[in-house]
Amino acid sequence: MSTASSQAPSPGSPPATATSPLKAVTRFRLFWPAVVLAVLLVANLGFTPGFFAVHVQGGHLYGSLIDILHFGAPLILVSLGMTLVIATGGIDLSVGSTVAISGALACLQISRSADPGSLGTVLTAVGIALGSALVLGVVNGVLVAKVGVQPIIATLILMVAGRGVAQLITDGQIITVTSDPYKLIGGGYWLTMPFAILLSALVVLAAVLLTRLTALGLLLESVGGNPVASRLVGIRAMRLVALVYVFSALCAALAGLMVSSNVSAADGNNAGLWIELDAILAVVLGGTSLNGGRFSIGGTVLGALIIQTLSTTVYTIGIPPETTLVFKAFVVIAVCLIQSPAFRAKLAGRGARARRTAAARPHAVAPINREVGK
Amino acid sequence: MQQPVLEVRGIRKEFPGVVALDGVDFRLFPGEVHALIGENGAGKSTLIKVLTGVHPADGGEVVLAGSQVWIAGPLQAQQAGISTVYQEVNLCPNLSVAENIFIGREPRRFGLINWAAMRRRAAELVRELDLDIDVSAPLNSYSIAVQQLVAIVRAVDVSAKVLILDEPTSSLDRDEVRQLFAVIRRLRDQGVAILFVSHFLDQIYEICDRMTVLRNGRLEGEYLIGELNQVQLVSRMIGAELAGLDQLGGGKRRERTAPAGGTAFLQADGLTRRGAVDPYDLAIRSGEVIGLAGLLGSGRTEAARLLFGADQSDGGTLRIEGAETVLRSPRDAIAHGIAFCSENRKTEGLVGELTVRENIVLALQAARGWLRPLSRTAQDAYALRWIRALDIRPGNPEALVRNLSGGNQQKVLLARWLITDSKLLILDEPTRGIDIGAKAEIQKLVANLAEDGMAVLFISAELEEVLRLSHRVGVLRDHRMVAQLDNDGELTPERVMATIASGADQ
Amino acid sequence: MNANALLTRLRGQIPLLVTAALLVSMFSIGSVQYDGFFSGQVVLNLLIDNAFLLVVAVGMTFVVLTGGIDLSVGAVVALSTMVSAWLVERHGWPPLLVIPLVLLMGTAGGWVMGWVIHVFEIQPFIVTLAGMFLARGLCYTISIDSISITDPQYTAMAQTRIPLGSLFVSPSAVIALLVVAVGFVVLHYTRLGRNVYALGGSEQSALLMGLPVQRTKTTVYAISGFCSALGGVLLTFYMLSGYGLHAVGLELDAIAAVVIGGTLLTGGSGYLLGTLLGVLVLGLIQTVISFQGTLSSWWTRIVIGALLFVFIVLQRLITARRR
Structure with a gap:
């Protein structure tokens, strides 16, 4: 990923030159997410001997690895949008609702049309879904950037109302559609690969190029890293912040199309349920701090794949899939603790503080009465 | 002689890379108002934080009422008898006045808070100090000045031995200051020892009995208020660190010939922002270095921020290259070729990661x-x-x-x-807290930039540095530009100091 | 009192007044529109049906008043129903032992979250999010399916009706109102309560005034954990089952009730009685929609979202003007 280049250990600083190549590798930003993913994958080999096998059947690629990529595609997209939002120091809780709304709108449009199988119908449906997501993103963006509502709260509104809107669109039913072009988005194959993988790869690539070939990435990191300084160098933070919420909504909408296309149905109630939490987790796992600033799209993709692999593993081992939540809870806490400066300071300061308190406070009781002659 | 209520001996406090306090001694007697004076980085706020238990000291001892104490936190400080009122009122704006006075020690009956008793006692305390405050009203319905008085009422009621007032007057107007001083005098007469920290020299001379001057983390001296006049005091505060700076131009001051004629690159007429800086005029030509001198809190930074659109002015006009301009944001200013290096490098300048x-x-x-x-x-x-x-x-x-x-x-x-191709560079304390070599390099750079035609606004608390670089020096005091002095070779640090101290060029 | 003080006080009450007006107008419109709407029992049913939400919202009010947020409440409610059902049905433990145990568990969970939030300075939403994952996940480690409860003491609690003249309430509603009353006393007449407000007003100030910031913060999350567990117990009375999918999204309803009840999300300002009104508004929305008949249940969410929008923007305007 392009973020990697800027994260290379600094050769000028003395510690880096003195350390071993191994240490240089572990400092590499994507190192730990990659290790976790690799360990998970290898562990799977223990349960499923043919886990790494990929074979071609009827011109399509099949295999567990392909499945992980395929089913992980919507999460990758949502996490991608979330990465940029978190980079500005915000959060977008409404993505799950946006997933549901976009799938519902597209399926409604297709089911109503006279010719559900035509490309034109599907393109219109996709257009409507993405267009509505644009509006939702603008609402979030304006609330956060212009009105100045805290991001959690601002996006909470759409998180609550959005589910209702999605069910309103589907009238509380599950809308099923039969449309080959629509099926392609989430369930079809193209050039031997599941189309969803190609689509998400394309969007990820586009996002990487957009943030790293233009100055967008730098400006976002600056706004997230130090909003005050960013204003004083003349960055138009308000626009940028609004923009990332729009981008996040568009990514979520695309993910919504994928999810509904894959099952050829829109379920306003369950589509994209909890995906906001998985996305936040993916971003955090990928090494982007919740405090904003530096972000790593590559890390986020790895993070999303870790979560997807975890789900797959849990399925294959035969543990109830819902219990992955317990793992996720521990992962969230572990990652946040590692990122927390207070936690690090406490770990580092433990020895030092113990020494100091012992030495400097022989009389830590206040006040010590010493008789003073009048 | 009387026994000091609070005595600090050889206090030492280090932060990574900096010695903030280096063996400072300090005494405070009951019934006196004692000024703690020093420029930025002198160690005032660190000393206060040590006394209030926010930072533990690394060495030395604190003796309170004759017994040695270890102050582990704000609560312990209060219990030991030291209360502090900070510049930014540290009360809860959402609670009532009475609650702010009593929170944490509310009168209770049967384990429940007795609101009636609390209001009654709060009203009594307020009345004792001749204040007209409705104690049941929320604190944020009152001005900062009143909030400050409430903070004092709380502090005195919590522990009446030592009261520390940290910059209490910096956001008050004249009447409010008078009201505050009346309260301070009343408390002093009751035997409270008051430590008064302020940058306003007039106020110090008006209210204080003695003063302790700190410089660069060391004790400069303890004086009765009559022992030093304002000029002597300012020179004690600022000192003159000539060593090391001679690297620039071999000790000679550069010949500073101001660029002649033409319209100014930037001209401010009566530019002002309420509560930050009074209306001031300033013209900066290309190739010219204008210094801004004044003590901390005198309005130097505030004046500069208006020229960069970092804050909005609410009066006066600004002309850039002759054309009247309104700067709505830093972005506007940058588009006009203005650049600004903030004094807070970490929070307002760099993106650390x-x-x-x-x-x-x-x-x-x-x-x-x-x-x-x-x-x-x-x-x-x-x-x-x-x-x-x-x-x-x-x-x-x-x-x-x-x-x-x-x-x-x-x-x-x-x-x-x-x-960026900036035409005006505003430098706010660019050499503060950096080593002497880098300091000289930066000064040299500024001089060279001006020779190449850049207009520079140079803000610094160090007069030597300002005089070395500037063609003209604007002097600020109490948020007011009191004089603009031509640096014609005759201008001495003493004259600038006298202007800062007296508020007029003599 | 000076005019300025009066104004400041009034401005703080605007959301609460709006909510009260909303409640009255919704009830009046409902009474005019629908037969049988204007009855005391409709009002009491609001309490009966939303007793567990009210209890959870009380805990949430404490947390929000300090400027925090607790996303784990729904999951803790679910876990409480699950543990209760599991212990009572599968292991035959007596309810009188199970219920205190569940309450203790919720309290301890909340306390731990508060401790992590304060000591490691991690944002409350992420810590309670992890708590939410953990509690939901633990439900499924007990059982994937719903466990129904047939214990006579539970069914008795579910069926008991306390007559009130010609009307009636459930024991759960009484317990919920009791919790509101206790919460009110704690918030307004104890040092803990006032410290909660102080913390929400300014944590920095609270620290410098020597208030026990850490203890207050952990206590507040412990209270929220206790209320969630109690809400879970009330929900088991209501649903007579334990299930990992109980109370999904309850955290959002609780936050909505608190916000609509006039508590500032930034902390420091709000009333428990406002939260009671907020819960009643949410319940009334549901009632109106069910009386209407033609409107589907999802309108509830949309209306709650719209109300949330209005109140959040209102809060923002009020706090912006204050500065």
Whole structure:
């Protein structure tokens, strides 16, 4: 990923030159997410001997690895949008609702049309879904950037109302559609690969190029890293912040199309349920701090794949899939603790503080009465 | 002689890389108002934080009412009898006045808070100090001045031995100050020992009995108020650190001939912002260095921020290259060729987790917009060129800027603005907290920039430095530009000091 | 009192007044529109049906008043129903032992979250999010399916009706109102309560005034954990089952009730009685929609979202003007 280049250990600083190549590798930003993913994958080999096998059947690629990529595609997209939002120091809780709304709108449009199988119908449906997501993103963006509502709260509104809107669109039913072009988005194959993988790869690539070939990435990191300084160098933070919420909504909408296309149905109630939490987790796992600033799209993709692999593993081992939540809870806490400066300071300061308190406070009781002659 | 209520002996406090307090002694007697004076970095606020238990001291001892104490936190300080009222009122604006006075020690009956008793006692306390405050009203319905008085009422009621007032008057108007002083005098007469921290010399001379001057973390001296006049005091505060600065121009002051004629690049007429700086006039020509001198809190930074659009002015006009302009944001100012290096490098200048290269190109990139990125080659070229030109260390453009020393961080900030084609460079305390070598380099750079036609507004608390570089020196005092002195070779630090101290050029 | 003080006080009450007006107008419109709407029992049913939400919202009010947020409440409610059902049905433990145990568990969970939030300075939403994952996940480690409860003591609690003249309430509603009353006393007449407000007003100030910031913060999350567990117990009375999918999204309803009840999300300002009104508004929305008949249940969410929008923007305007 392009973020990697800027994260290379600094050769000028003395510690880096003195350390071993191994240490240089572990400092590499994507190192730990990659290790976790690799360990998970290898562990799977223990349960499923043919886990790494990929074979071609009827011109399509099949295999567990392909499945992980395929089913992980919507999460990758949502996490991608979330990465940029978190980079500005915000959060977008409404993505799950946006997933549901976009799938519902597209399926409604297709089911109503006279010719559900035509490309034109599907393109219109996709257009409507993405267009509505644009509006939702603008609402979030304006609330956060212009009105100045805290991001959690601002996006909470759409998180609550959005589910209702999605069910309103589907009238509380599950809308099923039969449309080959629509099926392609989430369930079809193209050039031997599941189309969803190609689509998400394309969007990820586009996002990487957009943030790293233009100055967008730098400006976002600056706004997230130090909003005050960013204003004083003349960055138009308000626009940028609004923009990332729009981008996040568009990514979520695309993910919504994928999810509904894959099952050829829109379920306003369950589509994209909890995906906001998985996305936040993916971003955090990928090494982007919740405090904003530096972000790593590559890390986020790895993070999303870790979560997807975890789900797959849990399925294959035969543990109830819902219990992955317990793992996720521990992962969230572990990652946040590692990122927390207070936690690090406490770990580092433990020895030092113990020494100091012992030495400097022989009389830590206040006040010590010493008789003073009048 | 009377026994001091509070005595501090040989207090030492180190922060990573800085010795904030170096063996400071200090005494406070009951029934006196004692001023603690010093410029930025002198150690005043560290001393207060040690006394209030916010920072533990690394060495030395605190003796309170004759017994040695260890102050472990704000609560212990209060229990031991030391209360503090800070500049930014540290009360809860959402609670009522009575609650703010009593929170944490509310009168209770059967384990439940007795609101009636609390209001009654609060009203009594307020009345004792001749204040007209409705104690059941929420605190934020009152002005800062009243909130400050409430904070004092609380502090005195919590522990009446030692009261520390940290910059209590900086946001008060004259009447409010008078009201505050009346309260202070009343408390003093009741035998409370009051430590008064302020930058307003007049106020110190009006209310205080004695003063302790700190400089660079060391004790400069303890004086009765009559022992020093204001000019002597200012010179004690600022001192004259001539050593090391002679590197610039071999000790001779440069011949500073002001560029002649023409319209000013920037001209401010009666520019003002309420509560920050009174209306002031200022003209800066290209190739000219204007110094701003004044004590901390005199309005130097506030005046400069108006010229950069960082704060909005609410009066007066600003002309840039002859054309009347309103700066709505820093972005507007940058578009007009104005650059600003804030005195708070970490919070308002650098983005710590970005690299040196990224920090250097940030302003230029922001001006170009995100769609016209600087190529990596161009970024590297800029970064390497200025790393070399300013001798930024480590010389690695990919080092994280937060890991650099203060002086090198300052150079990164300068580089950021030098690659934009700025015409006016506003430098707010660019040499504060950096080592002497980097200081001299930065001064030399400023002089060279001006020779090449850049207009510079140079703000510094060090008069030597201001005089060395500036063609003209604007002197601020109490948020007011009191004089503009031509640096014609006759101007001496003493005369500037006298102007700062007296508020007029004599 | 000076005019300025009066104004400041009034401005703080605007959301609460709006909510009260909303409640009255909704009830009046409902009474005019629908037969049988204007009855005391409709009002009491609001309490009966939303007793567990009210209890959870009380805990949430404490947390929000300090400027925090607790996303784990729904999951803790679910876990409480699950543990109760599991212990009572599968292991035959007596309810009188199970219920205190569940309450203790919720309290301890909340206390731990508060401790992590304070000591490691991690944002409350992420810590309680992890708590939410953990509690939901633990439900499924007990059982994937719903466990129904047939214990006579539970069914008795579910069926008991306390007559009130010609009307009636459930024991759960009484317990919920009791919790509101206790919460009110704690918030307004104890040092803990006032410290909660102080913390929400300014944590920095609270620290410098020597208030026990850490203890207050952990206590507040412990209270929220206790209320969630109690809400879970009330929900088991209501649903007579334990299930990992109980109370999904309850955290959002609780936050909505608190916000609509006039508590500032930034902390420091709000009333428990406002939260009671907020819960009643949410319940009334549901009632109106069910009386209407033609409107589907999802309108509830949309209306709650719209109300949330209005109140959040209102809060923002009020606090912006204050500065």
